Amino acid sequence: MPVFSIPILISTLVWLAAPNAWASGPGEKPTAVPVVAAEAHVQPLSERVEALGTLQADESVAITSQVTETISVVHFDDGQRVRAGDPLVEMTSAEEHALLEEARVRTREAERQYERVKSLVAQRSASESLLDERKRDLDTARALLTAIESRVADRFIKAPFDGVLGLRNISPGALVEPGALITTLDDDRLMKLDFSVPSIHLASLQPGLGIEATSSAFGARVFKGVVRGVDSRIDPVTRSVRVRAILPNPDFTLKPGLLMRVVLLLDPREALTVPEAAILHRGQEHFVLRLSEDEAGITAERIRIRIGTRIPGWVEVRDGLAPGERVVTEGQEKVRPGQPLRLIAGPGSSPDEAAKPQTDTTPGRMP
Numbered sequence: 001m002p003v004f005s006i007p008i009l010i011s012t013l014v015w016l017a018a019p020n021a022w023a024s025g026p027g028e029k030p031t032a033v034p035v036v037a038a039e040a041h042v043q044p045l046s047e048r049v050e051a052l053g054t055l056q057a058d059e060s061v062a063i064t065s066q067v068t069e070t071i072s073v074v075h076f077d078d079g080q081r082v083r084a085g086d087p088l089v090e091m092t093s094a095e096e097h098a099l100l101e102e103a104r105v106r107t108r109e110a111e112r113q114y115e116r117v118k119s120l121v122a123q124r125s126a127s128e129s130l131l132d133e134r135k136r137d138l139d140t141a142r143a144l145l146t147a148i149e150s151r152v153a154d155r156f157i158k159a160p161f162d163g164v165l166g167l168r169n170i171s172p173g174a175l176v177e178p179g180a181l182i183t184t185l186d187d188d189r190l191m192k193l194d195f196s197v198p199s200i201h202l203a204s205l206q207p208g209l210g211i212e213a214t215s216s217a218f219g220a221r222v223f224k225g226v227v228r229g230v231d232s233r234i235d236p237v238t239r240s241v242r243v244r245a246i247l248p249n250p251d252f253t254l255k256p257g258l259l260m261r262v263v264l265l266l267d268p269r270e271a272l273t274v275p276e277a278a279i280l281h282r283g284q285e286h287f288v289l290r291l292s293e294d295e296a297g298i299t300a301e302r303i304r305i306r307i308g309t310r311i312p313g314w315v316e317v318r319d320g321l322a323p324g325e326r327v328v329t330e331g332q333e334k335v336r337p338g339q340p341l342r343l344i345a346g347p348g349s350s351p352d353e354a355a356k357p358q359t360d361t362t363p364g365r366m367p
Helices: 006-017 094-122 128-154 199-204
Strands: 033-039 041-064 069-074 087-091 156-158 163-165 181-198 210-214 223-234 240-248 259-275 280-282 285-294 297-311 314-319 326-330 341-343
Touching: 041 163, 041 240, 041 297, 087 181, 094 128, 128 156, 181 199, 181 259, 199 240, 199 259, 210 240, 259 297, 259 326, 297 341
Parallel strands: 033 341
Antiparallel strands: 033 326, 041 181, 041 259, 069 087, 087 156, 163 181, 181 240, 210 223, 210 259, 223 240, 259 314, 280 285, 285 297, 285 326, 297 314
């Protein structure tokens, strides 16, 4: 059941009850009634679905140790921005470096032995089996070198991608164990915003849809983004589907974990709209007062329209009006069928409405 405002309801009842009450008297010309009008025009429109979501960094990782070792050098501080490959932490690795040097010597020696036997085999001075043994020794030495290089790398932690570091949780000289949190790293140039949408909208969900997000932390500031993906499953309990959007974060304002109010813009289109104040209601029907102009002046006729989506201050008109047609937005309660009208400027009018030439048929007045 629609909710009617008292002024609109009164104007509708007066329109129906007293269609001829505008006449000034027997034999007199009617008085032009001042009204405010606006043009029906096409503007971008979409269905708005509201939700709550939580921000995440586009890439996020917890920097931890893979070995039990003592911290020797820390190369970063709290909140520092780093590039991929920048050193973060060095651990004690004197023993591993000694083993690495030994493995390199063994590998070089195995390569020399292999090349020597290979040349002898070419001269038919050594057997193929001896060459196979030297090849096996070389492969073993190379594998051992790779393993020790990996052990050394585990004691030298680098940033895996560009981003901002969190708080530092270790100090030089501290003993860390596998899984111990050293710090966090977030790539916050782009932010992921996950939120749930009722599955009734599933047919309209697709990558590329626009969103608008706000947060109490930033007042009325609106962050715009696009939908990147829709989950492949629907939650059987809530009957909702999880949607992931991407928000650009060029000034690094947004932080992971922030709660955001989301408006998802479904079914984007160009639609004909009129100001909300122009709509008159009668039961389930909707009307507007459409202006027409001829030699006698400007008059209005009541026409039925079919409305669609509402946005603040505007209503979509799906049938009954054409772009550019003017409708009355203020003064409807004074307008009667065929009565001459005089346009004045007002909040709901187009900038040039009141400036258009008018014809005033009131006796004794100049147009």
